[in-house]
Amino acid sequence: MAHHYTVRGCRRPPPSAQGATLLLVGALLLGAAACGGSHDSTDGGGTRQVTIGLVTKTETNPFFVALREAAQKAAKKNGAGLIALSGKFDGDNEGQVNAMESLIARHVRGILITPSNTTGILGAIAEARRQGILVIALDTATAPENAAAATYATDNLKAGRLQGAYVRAVLGRRAPKLFMLDGTEGSTVSQQRHDGFLSGFGIKDDSPAIRGRAITNGDRNRGQAAMENLLQRTSDVNSVYTINEPVADGAYTALAARGLSRQVTVGSIDGGCEGVRDVRAGKYAATVMQFPVRMADLGVAAVTDFARHGRKPSGFTDTGTQLITDKPVPGLASRNTDWGLQHCWG
Structure with missing residues (x-):
């Protein structure tokens, strides 16, 4: 209206x-x-x-x-x-x-x-x-x-691509079995990150590699509940896309409760200091820092x-993105969590 x-x-x-x-x-x-x-x-x-x-x-x-x-x-x-x-x-x-x-x-x-x-x-x-x-x-x-x-x-498409390319590289020769935890339905940022991730991961939206998906509104509790619900359908998963770090933290909590956190590679986007510490602690493999x-x-x-x-x-100014991980992969420029903690959100 x-x-x-x-x-x-x-x-x-x-x-x-x-x-x-x-x-x-x-x-x-x-x-x-x-x-x-x-x-x-x-x-x-x-x-x-x-x-x-x-x-x-x-x-x-x-x-x-x-x-x-x-x-x-x-x-x-x-x-x-x-x-x-x-x-x-x-x-x-x-x-x-x-x-x-x-x-x-x-x-x-x-x-x-x-x-x-x-x-x-x-x-x-x-x-x-x-x-x-x-x-x-x-x-x-x-x-x-x-x-x-x-x-x-x-540049949220770029941020999504960085997350997707990293998670796919970590899987190596394993066939992807992916959960996608999106943000807010109809949100431009959510759609751009979603599309960017799929591009970086190398699949399309209708791929059978996507074993489940959920809307989380970028909220930690909804992210945890969404992951719990998806795991009730299948625990045969090895990778997770998350819209942001609160959702990634919720997803990790659900995975850890089922003893699945070590077999699943979780990526995220945000780059807050708490998120960088979570990467260092192994809750998720990488995050893409924003500023x-x-x-x-x-x-x-x-x-x-x-x-x-x-x-x-006037116009669009890209304020930057940086992949943060302590487990770098060939072909993707990244910084470690020491750098991340010195620059988080700056």
């Missing part, structure tokens, strides 16, 4: 919009912007303070926690204020729309968003841009990509540059 947007009279928005979670407010002078006035507040010396909104998919996923903390640090470094909001769960488009509406009402200068639904959020983005607010996508591009002014994100701190730094810098100098960013 399309959302109809109206510009209401000047009022302070409620502490948290329905369906969205207010996480933090950093260096922000609430209510300082006058009705119909500037997007930026001013301090006593007349220096304008840029106010930036951040909308993540969830408030608890470690990736988005790291992104939020990095954005807070970057905002402080750039002399800007930050309002951070999120959906209640991965796929909560309504919560993200409500968050966008709240930020528009607060007259922020720019909004950084990790879209849960790459098309469902377009109306809110269009309204923000109509009101002169710079909108930048982080982690996940909108569809179409140019709905946001710019995107700073992982959310770079995403946040680039996004905050772009908004402040736009607000102060009028320069508007």
Whole structure:
């Protein structure tokens, strides 16, 4: 259903919009912007303070926690204020729309968003841009990509290919018997990683090598439950694709409970410090590191540059991927967990 947007009279928005979670407010002078006035507040010396909104998919996923903390640090470094909001769960488009509406009402200068639904959020983005607010996508591009002014994100097809190529190489001459634990149905990131993995692994979506698949919404508990359910159907499995590290951890827990963890090669994507430690401990064989701190730094810098100098960013910027494993395979460049712990998510 399309959302109809109206510009209401000047009022302070409620502490948290329905369906969205207010996480933090950093260096922000609430209510300082006058009705119909500037997007930026001013301090006593007349220096304008840029106010930036951040909308993540969830408030608890470690990736988005790291992104939020990095954005807070970057905002402080750039002399800007930050309002951070999120959906209640991965796929909560309504919560993200409500968050966008709240930020528009607060007259922020720019909004950084990790879209849960790459098309469902377009109306809110269009309204923000109509009101002169710079909108930048982080982690996940909108569809179409140019709905946001710019995107700073992982090349998720590449990340999936790296995971798939590694897991297939570890299997060697063994015939693959694969479980696939996907993210959120309809999610662009989930589809790109899924497709990339299959490409790197060297099979198609209808391959008999895929012994089972499940939707996990990127959640650890759902990942564990999904793996338990799949193992009830068959324990004849030797490889597992996971959308992210929380799901990989849940999958490992289920495999270990059945005494199967040593016979199954699990790959993942994220590269958080906890995930790198899990690779070191042997919970899963490899992970593909992303760099959310770079995403946040680039996004905050772009908004402040736009607000102060009028320069508007554009296009897609790949913020990088790195395969992390302590068991390298020929033909795939990788870094070990020592390197990973020094650079996790940086």
